Amino acid sequence: MLKFFLTNTRLVIVTILxxxxxxxxxxxxxxxxxxxxxxxxxxxxxxxxxAYHTEGRAVKGNSEFSYTWNDAKWYFVNKENMExxxxxxxxYSPQYGGH
Numbered sequence: 872m873l874k875f876f877l878t879n880t881r882l883v884i885v886t887i888l889x890x891x892x893x894x895x896x897x898x899x900x901x902x903x904x905x906x907x908x909x910x911x912x913x914x915x916x917x918x919x920x921x922a923y924h925t926e927g928r929a930v931k932g933n934s935e936f937s938y939t940w941n942d943a944k945w946y947f948v949n950k951e952n953m954e955x956x957x958x959x960x961x962x963y964s965p966q967y968g969g970h
Contacts, residue, residue, distance in 0.1 A: 906943035907969035914943035920963045921952035940964075 906914050914920070922930035932946025936953045939945070940960045947953040956963045 905968050906941050906964070908943045912942070912944050914945050915965060915969050917946045919948045919952055920945060920965065921955050922948055924963060925952070925955075941968075 908914050909916060917932050917934075919930045919932040922928065922932075930948050932948055934944075934946055936947040936950055937944050938947070938953055938957055940956075941964070945953075945956060947956065
């Protein structure tokens with residue numbers, strides 16, 4: 872009887888450990904769906920993500936041209952870049968949320 876109890880206890884402990892590992896892995900994976908932001912919730916440190924595509928370089932955005940998407944504030948150099956982003960944010964946002 873004691874041997875049976877010890878064997879089942881080990882099985883339960885191993886099962887709990889595996890479940891805890893899988894739950895932590897799933898929670899980490901879902902964190903990558905979120906946008907990497909500054910303390911103030913600004914995406915990609917305030918740079919204009921559209922300018923990376925249109926100008927091929929990093930250009931600091933302006934808070935006057937901002938848009939909130941995916942729980943992050945996105946800054947743009949001008950209204951045109953902001954409108955391009957609004958039309959297709961998946962195209963212009965960084966892969967893996969900028970992580």
